[in-house]
Amino acid sequence: TALSQVAVASAFVGQDSAAPELGVRLAATPAADRGVDTNINLAFAYAKMGDTARARRYLADANLASVPDAQLRELLTQVFDGLLAVGTGRHSEAIKRLENLPLENRHTLVMNALFTRAHAYAATGRPAEAERDFRDVLARRPQLQYNLATPYAHVGLARALAAQGNTIGAREEYKKFLDLWSQADADIPVLQEVKAEVARLQSLAEGSATP
Secondary structure, three states, X not given: OHHHHHHHHHHHOOOOOHHHHHHHHHHOOOHHHHHHHHHHHHHHHHHHOOOHHHHHHHHHHHOHHHOOOHHHHHHHHHHHHHHHHHHOOOHHHHHHHOOOOOOOOOOHHHHHHHHHHXXXXXXXXXXXXXXXXXXXXXXXXXXXXXXXXXXXXXXXXXXXXXXXXXHHHHHHHHHHHHHHOOOOOOOOHHHHHHHHHHHHHHHHHHHHHOO
């Protein structure tokens, strides 16, 4: 459903405030009536938020055994495990679980796995690997109704570049994000964070240029 898609998209990029409210609204629907996709989306959303009990309950409701494609079943389980590891602060474990991804597969799940792994790399002080995965996310150009992956991947890439001392590249990626969100409300937290980070990079550039 659209509600579950919004919930999982919000949780994936760290905007968790929308997901619990949407989850409560969807929880009123019997598990059998929610459908596999809705249950999986809710399992992913709560996993990313670190709510292990709800995440596992929705995953059980999804009944992955009913998914006929074995590779898709494994990928769903892999992404769920990686999200739950990140959501509960076990970033190294997330990297290990998402280590072997079928990169030749263009399924959106692979993009989600790359996005999650990129954040885990960043959280463990491995910006070069984070850069690689964020670039891969952007190269996939997801055609989604609720596509937050692209703008947030630009932010993640900018931060990975900045961590490696590439301030010019970082500022370029921040600009791409700001261009994409030029019509967004000014009080959105990530927008405020990005503007502050851009100002900090600008200040550093001006300071280094001072004789």
